[in-house]
Amino acid sequence: MFLTKAKVGQTVNIVKIEGKEKNRRFLFSLGCFEGESITLISILGGNYIINIKEGRYAIDESLAKSIIID
Amino acid sequence: MKIALAGNPNSGKTTLYNALTGKRENVGNWTGVTVDKKESDLKAQYQIKNNSIKLVDLPGAYSIAPFTGEEAITRDFVLSASPDVIINIVDATNLSRSLFFTTQLIEIGIPVVVALNKMDLVNKKGDYIDVVGLQESLHCKIIETTATSEKGLKQLIEAASEASMHSDLENRGKSVKSFSNDQDRQKYINDLVVKFIVKKVASSQVTFADKVDRIVAHKYLGLPIFFLVMWAVYAFSIEGLGGYLSGYFNDILFGETIPTAANQLLEGIGVHPLMQALIVDGMIGGVGAVVGFLPLIMVLFFCLSLLEDSGYMARVAVVMDRYLKKIGLSGKSIIPMIVGSGCAIPGIMATRTIEDLNEKRITTILTPFVPCSAKLPIIALFSVAFFPESSWVGPSMYVIAIFMIVIGGLLLRKLFVWENTSQFIMELPEYKMPSLKYAFTQMLDKAKAFIYKASTIILVMNTLVWFMQAYGWNLQAVDVQSASILAGVGSIIAPLLIPLGFAGWQLAAATITGFIAKENVVATFAVLLAVGSTDALHMPGGVLTQFFTPVTAYAFLVFNLFTPPCFAAIGAMNSELGSKKWLGRALGFQFGVGYTLALLVTQVGTLLVYGEFAQGFIPAMIVLAVVVGGVYLGIRRADVKRLELSQLSEIGQEA
Amino acid sequence: MSTIIVGILIASLLIWAAKRTQRDLKNSKCGGCSGCGLNKQCHSIEEAPVQLKL
Numbered sequence: 203m204f205l206t207k208a209k210v211g212q213t214v215n216i217v218k219i220e221g222k223e224k225n226r227r228f229l230f231s232l233g234c235f236e237g238e239s240i241t242l243i244s245i246l247g248g249n250y251i252i253n254i255k256e257g258r259y260a261i262d263e264s265l266a267k268s269i270i271i272d
Numbered sequence: 273m274k275i276a277l278a279g280n281p282n283s284g285k286t287t288l289y290n291a292l293t294g295k296r297e298n299v300g301n302w303t304g305v306t307v308d309k310k311e312s313d314l315k316a317q318y319q320i321k322n323n324s325i326k327l328v329d330l331p332g333a334y335s336i337a338p339f340t341g342e343e344a345i346t347r348d349f350v351l352s353a354s355p356d357v358i359i360n361i362v363d364a365t366n367l368s369r370s371l372f373f374t375t376q377l378i379e380i381g382i383p384v385v386v387a388l389n390k391m392d393l394v395n396k397k398g399d400y401i402d403v404v405g406l407q408e409s410l411h412c413k414i415i416e417t418t419a420t421s422e423k424g425l426k427q428l429i430e431a432a433s434e435a436s437m438h439s440d441l442e443n444r445g446k447s448v449k450s451f452s453n454d455q456d457r458q459k460y461i462n463d464l465v466v467k468f469i470v471k472k473v474a475s476s477q478v479t480f481a482d483k484v485d486r487i488v489a490h491k492y493l494g495l496p497i498f499f500l501v502m503w504a505v506y507a508f509s510i511e512g513l514g515g516y517l518s519g520y521f522n523d524i525l526f527g528e529t530i531p532t533a534a535n536q537l538l539e540g541i542g543v544h545p546l547m548q549a550l551i552v553d554g555m556i557g558g559v560g561a562v563v564g565f566l567p568l569i570m571v572l573f574f575c576l577s578l579l580e581d582s583g584y585m586a587r588v589a590v591v592m593d594r595y596l597k598k599i600g601l602s603g604k605s606i607i608p609m610i611v612g613s614g615c616a617i618p619g620i621m622a623t624r625t626i627e628d629l630n631e632k633r634i635t636t637i638l639t640p641f642v643p644c645s646a647k648l649p650i651i652a653l654f655s656v657a658f659f660p661e662s663s664w665v666g667p668s669m670y671v672i673a674i675f676m677i678v679i680g681g682l683l684l685r686k687l688f689v690w691e692n693t694s695q696f697i698m699e700l701p702e703y704k705m706p707s708l709k710y711a712f713t714q715m716l717d718k719a720k721a722f723i724y725k726a727s728t729i730i731l732v733m734n735t736l737v738w739f740m741q742a743y744g745w746n747l748q749a750v751d752v753q754s755a756s757i758l759a760g761v762g763s764i765i766a767p768l769l770i771p772l773g774f775a776g777w778q779l780a781a782a783t784i785t786g787f788i789a790k791e792n793v794v795a796t797f798a799v800l801l802a803v804g805s806t807d808a809l810h811m812p813g814g815v816l817t818q819f820f821t822p823v824t825a826y827a828f829l830v831f832n833l834f835t836p837p838c839f840a841a842i843g844a845m846n847s848e849l850g851s852k853k854w855l856g857r858a859l860g861f862q863f864g865v866g867y868t869l870a871l872l873v874t875q876v877g878t879l880l881v882y883g884e885f886a887q888g889f890i891p892a893m894i895v896l897a898v899v900v901g902g903v904y905l906g907i908r909r910a911d912v913k914r915l916e917l918s919q920l921s922e923i924g925q926e927a
Numbered sequence: 928m929s930t931i932i933v934g935i936l937i938a939s940l941l942i943w944a945a946k947r948t949q950r951d952l953k954n955s956k957c958g959g960c961s962g963c964g965l966n967k968q969c970h971s972i973e974e975a976p977v978q979l980k981l
Contacts, residue, residue: 213476225695231335233369233458241476247491247594249603251482251700256366256475258482260489260590262602262696544930551937728947735941 205242205250205269213241214271221268229269232257240269274326275432276350278377279361280370281332282701284389288361288419289329292318292429318429325429328355334369336376350380356436357383359428364394364401364416365702368465371410375457378412383435386414387428392421393702402468409464420707481703485587494591501584503667505575510652510666514571518564518652523811526560546742546749553802554738555731561798561809562791563726565649570715572648576614577714581706585610589698599681602696605635609677612642616841619644620848634684636848637858638677640837641865643669645718646790650832653794653809653816658825660812665826669833672869676834680865686907689914725789733788734795737781741800753800771892772831772867773824773874783831789838823881827873835866868899 208214216238219226226235233255234240241253250266252259279285289295293312314325330350350358360377362370367388378384394401407414413431417424451457473479488497508514531552538548579585588610593603604626612619619639626632643651647669655665740758744750753759754777761784762777769780778800785792801815809815820828836842836859846855871892878886886892 211478221695228334228697230454230458231372233372235455235458238458239476243476243478243482244486246486246489246590247494248597249489249590249593249696251485251489251590253476255368257369258700258702260586260593260603260696260698260700262593262597265695265697268695538933541929541933543933547930547933547937551933555937728944728951731944732941732948 203271205240205252205266205271206263208242208271210242210244213239215239216269217272218270219268220270221265225265225268232259234269240271273323273357273433273436274328274355275429275436276328276330276355276358276382277361278330278350278358278373279332279387279389280334280363280366280373282699283332283361283363283370284419285329285332285361288387288389288417288425289327291419291422292425293327314429318425320429320433323433325433333373335373350377350382355382357385357432359385359387359432361387361389361419364388364390365397367401367469368461371461371464372454372457374410375451375461378410379451384412385428385432385435386410386412387417387419387424388414389417389419391416391423392418393704398472400470400472402470406464406468409468484703485700488584489587489590491594494587495595498588498591499667499671501579502670505572505579506667506670507663509568509572509575510648510655511663512571514568515652515656517567517571519656521567522561522564522809526556526564530560531556549742550735550738554735554742554799557802558734558737558795558799559726559731561653562649562730562795563723565652565791565794566719566722568652569645569648569722570719572645573614573718574711574715577711578706578708581704581710583701583703586698586700590700593696595678596681599634599678600685601631601634601681603698604696605631605638608635608639609642612639612644614645616640616642616644616837617844620841620844623848630688633849633854633858634681636845637684637861638680640841640845640862641673641676641680641834643673643833644790644837644841645722646838647833649791649794650786651829653797654825654829657809657812657814657816658820658822665829669829672830673833676865676869680861683903684861687903687910689910689917726791729789730791730795733785733792734799737785737792737796737799741781758800770888771895772827772870773878773886773888773892774819774828774831775887776819779819779828783835786832787836787839789840790832793832821878821882823877824874824886826877827870830873831866831870833866834862834869836862864899868896871896 205214216234216236218236219229219234229235238254243251243253243258245251246260249260249262252261252266277285277289289312292314294315295312311326311328313319314327319325336350358377358380360374362374374384374386388401388403403414403416413435415424415428415431417428419425451460487493490497534552534556535548538551543551589603589606592606596602596605605623608619608622608626610619611622616639619642620636623632623635623639626635651666651669655662659665737758740761741753741756742749743757744755745757745760750756758781759777762779762781765780765784766775766777769775769783774780778797781800782793782796785796797816798809801809816825837845842855842859845858846852849855849858874886875889875892878884
């Protein structure tokens with residue numbers, strides 16, 4: 203399922219990153235790729251605040267939908 | 273010896289660079305912008321004897337993009353700077369991400385020394401990093417630093433200098449791990465992190481900062497909080513301390529003390545009265561009227577520096593993303609706009625980070641709507657002269673600006689055919705106590721630049737304005753201003769301003785000089801009105817009230833804020849938009865918005881506040897009808913095009 | 928006499944200012960903005976929200 207379906211505060215495993223090659227590559231360099239865990243910190247006005255490794259990022263819904271979790 | 277600085281964005285690279293060289297570079301890390309590499313000698317206290325050390329600052333990156341051809345570019349970039357050693361600045365609070373880049377750098381073959389920065393934050397959190405173990409695994413020296421308090425910098429330079437001496441390739445060749453693919457690299461890094469880092473609290477835990485985020489970036493609360501913060505900053509700068517000091521500068525220093533002294537001096541040595549008028553009314557009067565706002569600018573930039581330093585601005589981008597999405601932009605467009613609040617030019621240049629061409633164009637067109645610091649003197653002058661009792665006038669300009677950006681974006685989206693597909697991601701840096709020292713140096717820097725500007729472009733323009741108002745077309749000094757060259761030029765344009773309720777060639781003249789640099793609006797008023805009257809320009813109910821009612825004064829503010837920016841910014845727009853056609857569209861759009869908005873303020877405002885029709889009501893209605901009709905036709909045309917395009921794509925799908 | 932001396936002083940000041948203005952505008956190094964008259968490069972904000980490239 204999409205990351206958008208995760209619960210706030212939940213740490214989940216990434217199964218797959220979809221979307222443009224360019225975006226996948228970029229997320230990869232941040233440490234966001236299949237097998238890694240990702241935490242949904244909060245949802246703020248349509249943006250998803252996530253924790254990857256030790257960094258906090260805000261991503262928008264369309265990017266959140268390209269992250270597939272189990 | 274040359275040392276290159278490389279590291280992730282926001283790892284404290286520039287802070288380190290500034291600390292080591294004593295420079296005051298304030299170039300932020302906009303990744304994706306090809307920043308010129310900066311080079312400078314080390315400060316004397318960090319130099320090692322018999323070895324002059326140069327520091328090269330490289331743009332921040334998360335990776336040397338190993339999947340693409342860009343790899344070569346970044347690698348070449350590192351090599352072309354031909355550093356003897358690379359200092360890799362690593363954000364110790366996000367080691368696992370940073371090490372990805374570190375291992376890539378080590379592979380290049382140039383000796384690498386790691387600066388483990390932000391150690392103060394790590395210690396505060398109670399985390400533990402096994403530096404010695406990590407050092408052995410990576411085969412490169414690691415120095416703990418805290419760039420903000422200049423801790424560990426001496427050791428860092430010593431280590432770098434030592435590493436450069438034995439660029440021991442034989443040693444490195446054996447021990448340095450290289451990876452056939454980046455999946456392995458990430459795996460290796462994860463192992464390192466597990467082995468050498470002990471976290472007291474997992475970073476995925478919801479922290480206090482996250483709870484703060486939930487409030488300041490809240491769906492509904494976020495925007496009001498942002499307005500409140502900005503209102504506080506501007507109220508403090510325009511009405512509070514900054515306004516108070518500027519009042520002193522304007523009324524006492526440049527209003528009385530200096531002109532009186534200059535007059536006495538010049539009369540004493542028997543200078544020709546016209547020369548005296550040029551110096552006192554033209555140069556001192558005009559430049560003084562602008563420089564008088566120096567304290568205001570300084571206080572404002574001090575506050576803004578503190579705000580930017582705290583990490584709040586990233587949250588603003590998150591808040592605004594939602595609204596910008598509605599107009600087909602994304603949070604990315606925020607950066608140019610935030611930068612644009614200082615000056616539109618770097619703001620417009622920052623649109624380079626936006627890849628989607630249309631999004632970039634729209635952002636370029638909308639960025640100058642954010643009131644830049646050059647527009648502040650106009651805002652401040654008019655708020656003091658017409659609205660001495662209310663503190664909402666200054667901040668309201670920013671509210672209108674945001675409002676107009678949204679409306680403008682919607683309009684542009686309707687007028688031009690394009691689709692936005694870009695996605696948005698932004699790192700949320702940790703909140704931190706803003707550095708007073710940094711804010712202070714920033715403030716001084718801005719003050720210097722402001723004075724420089726006042727003594728160059730504004731001085732030149734003012735002298736020109738003075739000559740044009742003192743001399744007629746026959747190059748003879750005139751008795752009354754209305755016979756002067758400036759009055760002649762102004763009168764040509766003045767009719768255009770009648771629907772806006774602005775009567776008088778003086779206003780037209782001020783508007784024209786405003787295109788050279790916005791501060792000139794204030795300076796031009798000072799020159800023009802100083803000649804005709806002895807009343808102070810900046811006094812509540814001063815000479816400006818001859819020309820304006822409070823409503824038309826507000827309209828004049830709006831007009832100057834939203835019409836095309838100064839020449840320099842138009843130049844920047846030209847180079848970013850890349851085509852004369854788009855520049856024409858952009859200027860036309862900006863002029864249309866400024867004109868229509870001022871028209872509405874004057875006509876509707878006068879009707880509401882005074883219960884009567886403003887000057888030029890009928891021409892105003894005609895202009896309004898033309899504008900509405902034009903916009904309607906433009907949207908219709910775009911709709912037709914959109915329809916054609918969608919039909920084309922349908923045909924394409926069927927075929 | 929003093930008019931001429933003061934005139935020359937003022938004229939040289941203006942020429943200096945005009946030259947600077949012209950140079951700054953030509954290099955489009957923000958000659959026109961108060962944010963960055965002195966820096967070699969245009970200012971932007973340090974510690975600003977990091978713009979990630981997508």
